[in-house]
Amino acid sequence: MVPLSPEQQFTTPQCEDCHCVRDTGAIPTRKANLTLEIVNIHFLPAFNNLNSPQSLEFITTLERELEALCKEADPQTFKKVQVIKLTQGSVVAESVVEYIYPNNETQIQFVNTQLDGVLRDILNNTSNLNKISQAFNNSEVQLNGLTFQTPEITNITDLEHYVNCSQFANYTADIVSGQWQCAGPCKTNPDYCHQHGECHNDILGPTCRCYKSSLEQFYGPQCDLFRRGPGFYGVLFGSLTAALLLLIIIVIAVIVKKKHMGIWKIDNSYHRRRSAFEEDFFDFSVTGDHNLGFAASSTSINFDNQMQVTTKHPEVWNINP
Numbered sequence: 001m002v003p004l005s006p007e008q009q010f011t012t013p014q015c016e017d018c019h020c021v022r023d024t025g026a027i028p029t030r031k032a033n034l035t036l037e038i039v040n041i042h043f044l045p046a047f048n049n050l051n052s053p054q055s056l057e058f059i060t061t062l063e064r065e066l067e068a069l070c071k072e073a074d075p076q077t078f079k080k081v082q083v084i085k086l087t088q089g090s091v092v093a094e095s096v097v098e099y100i101y102p103n104n105e106t107q108i109q110f111v112n113t114q115l116d117g118v119l120r121d122i123l124n125n126t127s128n129l130n131k132i133s134q135a136f137n138n139s140e141v142q143l144n145g146l147t148f149q150t151p152e153i154t155n156i157t158d159l160e161h162y163v164n165c166s167q168f169a170n171y172t173a174d175i176v177s178g179q180w181q182c183a184g185p186c187k188t189n190p191d192y193c194h195q196h197g198e199c200h201n202d203i204l205g206p207t208c209r210c211y212k213s214s215l216e217q218f219y220g221p222q223c224d225l226f227r228r229g230p231g232f233y234g235v236l237f238g239s240l241t242a243a244l245l246l247l248i249i250i251v252i253a254v255i256v257k258k259k260h261m262g263i264w265k266i267d268n269s270y271h272r273r274r275s276a277f278e279e280d281f282f283d284f285s286v287t288g289d290h291n292l293g294f295a296a297s298s299t300s301i302n303f304d305n306q307m308q309v310t311t312k313h314p315e316v317w318n319i320n321p
Contacts, residue, residue: 028152105178197223
């Protein structure tokens with residue numbers, strides 16, 4: 001991922017946790033005074049006037065070569081290089097190199113403590129000086145001096161006066177992970193949407209995207225209102241209908257079962273009584289007299305054809321003692 005330039009870091013029209021908007025032109029820069037001597041070039045009187053055509057041509061060529069080398073030292077914070085004076089001694093060019101203080105504590109410390117050494121090594125490199133020499137017809141080029149001015153920004157907190165979150169409603173500036181950020185209400189107040197929606201910081205203020213489903217729905221500016229979704233009532237009425245249908249089936253099954261059991265018991269009892277009666281009164285498998293508790297005397301009747309018929313008259317016994 002390509003890192004943001006200092007200007008991009010502080011210009012974000014819409015964001016969740018915005019980089020702070022600041023006037024980068026008002027923030028002090030890290031400056032270095034650079035002096036180069038271009039040998040074997042005759043100093044022209046016109047060089048005393050930096051706006052003369054001869055001076056402008058010389059300065060444009062030198063600044064182009066110096067810009068490439070100075071930017072190499074720190075591409076993210078390099079701002080510009082400017083020739084401020086031309087003097088005699090062949091031609092001695094005095095220049096000022098500027099680096100921006102980024103919205104990052106680590107980069108600020110690099111600019112203040114390490115940039116000096118990195119840039120010095122680049123300008124003392126023979127191959128780099130030869131590039132400048134070639135631009136001036138192979139004239140010899142020497143580095144006469146490189147001095148960084150005292151830093152005006154020592155750490156990230158020194159940028160507080162240049163931080164501005166006013167273009168974002170209800171945003172406050174805060175240092176997060178070593179850089180200034182405009183923190184919106186979604187961050188300073190995590191419960192802004194009552195945990196029933198997603199909070200989004202906007203230029204005009206926070207907005208909530210409420211959670212919705214077929215069963216339940218949250219709504220309102222801060223998702224603080226609740227209502228049942230159409231799916232909930234569908235499930236509810238469906239469940240009640242299924243329960244009622246099941247109850248009806250159970251009742252019908254119980255009634256049918258009881259009716260069947262009653263018919264079976266009546267039919268079974270009738271058959272048992274009938275079977276007992278037949279066994280007692282119609283069982284001829286055993287021979288002998290069956291007086292069923294009665295004692296009888298025999299009476300013989302003689303017919304003319306000499307057939308003798310004997311009858312028995314019942315005699316009641318007193319079974320009581």
